[in-house]
Amino acid sequence: MSATASPDPRTARQTRLTILLACVGVFAAYLPVVGVSTSLPVIQRALDASTVELQWVTDAFILPTAALLLTCGVLGERYGRKKVYLAGLGVFCASSLLCLVATDVVPVCVGQALAGVGAAALLPSTLALISHVCPDHGARARAIALWTASLGLGLTLGPVINGLIADHLSWRWIFLPAVVIGLVVVLAGAFLLEETRSSRTQHLDVPGQLLAIVAITGLVYGVIEGGSTGWASAEAMVAFAVSAAAFLAFVLVELRSAGPMLDLRMFRSGAFSGAAFVMAVTLFAQVGLVFGVSEYFGLVHHASTLDIGVRLLALNGVTVLLAPFVGRLMNRVGPGLVLFAGLVTAALGAFGVCLFHAESGTGSVVLIIAVLGLGIALAIAPITTIAINSLPRGLAGTAGAANSTLRQIGSALGPAVFGAVLTARTVAALPGHLAASGLAPADQGHVSGLVSHVGIQAGAFLHLDTPASTGQAMSAYGASFTDALHVCALISGIALLVAAAVAATLIGLRRPAPAQAPATTAPATALTPEH
Known part of the structure; x- marks a missing residue:
């Protein structure tokens, strides 16, 4: 192809669609994050939840998100970014439906945990989709700026939408917008997105996956417990110790692995x-x-x-x-x-x-x-x-x-x-x-x-x-x-x-x-x- 040839209209259209769907996906994932946090007083009154239970409503989202991000990134590179993207949206919709019908604080926490799993799949897959369709660094920078704006838009509109809903309807309806948006985007993505995966061989590296999950879970759990029960509490100290040991083992395993999940040479x-x-x-x-x-x-x-x-x-x-x-x-x-x-x-x-x-x-x-x-x-x-x-x-x-x-x-x-x-x-x-x-x-x-x-x-x-x-x-x-x-x-x-x-x-x-x-x-x- 000559240097002056015009861009392929189909490729340009596919690029725009991919960026749009990636942005809407991350918007949906972050719509309830701050919105749920600002709605905790309403949830507390409706479900008679304790302070500890309310804390886990938000922490249940953070824990699986942090623990599974690396794993979901590897799955997307190996099996396909579109598959992981759609799976993340599907899990996210299911989590919102569970919260929508919950009559107790425990199902809300479980739903939030599932939302965290969905977010863990969406964040790396959306960035990978953008990177694939934007090989030029300048175009990629502009697309990532839009991706960041979509994340910020979810964080911005979530409290406002939830506040309007909580003032006029039951607290449970704050989860409905995420369900509607998620279902629409799943259907659009299934037909409009093209499947991509890494051209290099990506191994699952099961030991690395498990150690990463344990290390990150221990760290985040320790922080959560330390903030609520004291940094010197037995729960926090044990969690930090487990996290440190798992992290050290993770580094050793990754350095010796022929196909590490996290190539430490990146650092x-x-x-x-x-x-x-x-x-x-x-x-x-x-x-x-x-x-x-x-x-x-x-x-x-x-x-x-x-x-x-x-x-x-x-x-x-x-x-x-x-x-x-x-x-x-x-x-x-x-x-x-x-x-x-x-x-x-x-x-x-x-x-x-x-x-x-x-x-x-x-x-x-x-x-x-x-x-x-x-x-x-x-x-x-x-x-x-x-x-x-x-x-x-x-x-x-x-x-x-x-x-x-x-x-x-x-x-x-x-x-x-x-x-x-x-x-x-x-x-x-x-x-x-x-x-x-x-x-x-x-x-x-x-x-x-x-x-x-x-x-x-x-x-x-x-x-x-x-x-x-x-x-x-x-x-x-x-x-x-x-x-x-x-x-x-x-x-x-x-x-x-x-x-x-x-x-x-x-x-x-x-x-x-x-x-x-x-x-x-x-x-x-x-x-x-x-x-």
């Missing part, structure tokens, strides 16, 4: 290693701080589910609006520079949360989190683009799975660590603020004991004998919570600046050279770019 690439670290730290800082800000809206401002969702539009909505701009900007100045600028901007937004007070107006609060959202919007698409483009195209599914695994691990660490900080600092600061409030000593002891026993959620039902004393208690609680939120903001801002320094060092700020297969003594086909 010889400074760009890939840097992107992996930055992804985990960025999601830790972002999701952890957003968790704290959401709690601030609910417990200090007493906003409804819908109001919280609308306020969070300033955070995730920026990602959606800036997606086309970010894709073009990456192609013009390079993803490394865009990533660095995004991380620094996000850090400034995080530090801005230190200006929050119990009486802060909605306008100033939303403006500050919009700065955080702007930084995250500039950072997330470049991280994913760098991770995918730093390796040969045949490793797109594995690279995408590793990238998404770190996304989920960071997402799990954030709320657990920041939740523990919020609780500890609120409890520590509360006696001083109560004493300054003029509340009677007996009431001060009652409020301190309640918050120490229940945790920060006590702010949702903190009522004393008189309206005046309740107002004094709530004022002291609000001041204590915002003190704790300021500590979380400092942690988040510092973490983002560390990520920016790592990005500048390992990834660089210049436009990267095309990826080359690492030197190796393994067979030449192991890391050969896909054609």
Whole structure:
């Protein structure tokens, strides 16, 4: 074919359809994530669920997602990305149907776990589908920016849609939109997507799969338990020990395997290693701080589910609006520079949360989190683009799975660590603020004991004998919570600046050279770019 030949219309159409279906798939997967979290008070009242049970409603999604991402990435490369994509959507629809008919909190947790399995299949398969139809790095960067925007759109619209549904219908109907979207996309994908798989031989590597699942499950479970029962608790310590042992065994097995599920030679690439670290730290800082800000809206401002969702539009909505701009900007100045600028901007937004007070107006609060959202919007698409483009195209599914695994691990660490900080600092600061409030000593002891026993959620039902004393208690609680939120903001801002320094060092700020297969003594086909 000559260099001036016009593109094949059928190929261009197939590319557009593949990108569209990949974006809609990841949108469906992330639609209920934040939406379910902001709906927990409604679910608690309807099902009379305990605090521990409510925590597992969200954690049941995170655990299988993080544990199975690498496995699903390998399955897609070996058996076909379209098959894994459609299977993920099918499981996701089934999970939403189970939650839709649930009459107890246990089926909701099981449904959330199945949704996590579906998300684990969708994330690497959608990235691999995009990488296959976009061999050009510039086109791939623009497509990944749209993919990131679709993920952000799900996170953005989920709380708003769930808030509208929860205000007018039963809580269970919050799962209906995901079912409808999922079924439509399954039917469209079955007819419109073309099957693709890696051209290199991909072994299942069962020992590696099992060890990876145990290592990631142990880590995430340990974080969950540590955040709720204490980092020195027996459950958390055992989980961390099992995770460390499994991770060490995983590395040894992968280094000796003729067909490893995760080719550790990928980490010889400074760009890939840097992107992996930055992804985990960025999601830790972002999701952890957003968790704290959401709690601030609910417990200090007493906003409804819908109001919280609308306020969070300033955070995730920026990602959606800036997606086309970010894709073009990456192609013009390079993803490394865009990533660095995004991380620094996000850090400034995080530090801005230190200006929050119990009486802060909605306008100033939303403006500050919009700065955080702007930084995250500039950072997330470049991280994913760098991770995918730093390796040969045949490793797109594995690279995408590793990238998404770190996304989920960071997402799990954030709320657990920041939740523990919020609780500890609120409890520590509360006696001083109560004493300054003029509340009677007996009431001060009652409020301190309640918050120490229940945790920060006590702010949702903190009522004393008189309206005046309740107002004094709530004022002291609000001041204590915002003190704790300021500590979380400092942690988040510092973490983002560390990520920016790592990005500048390992990834660089210049436009990267095309990826080359690492030197190796393994067979030449192991890391050969896909054609």
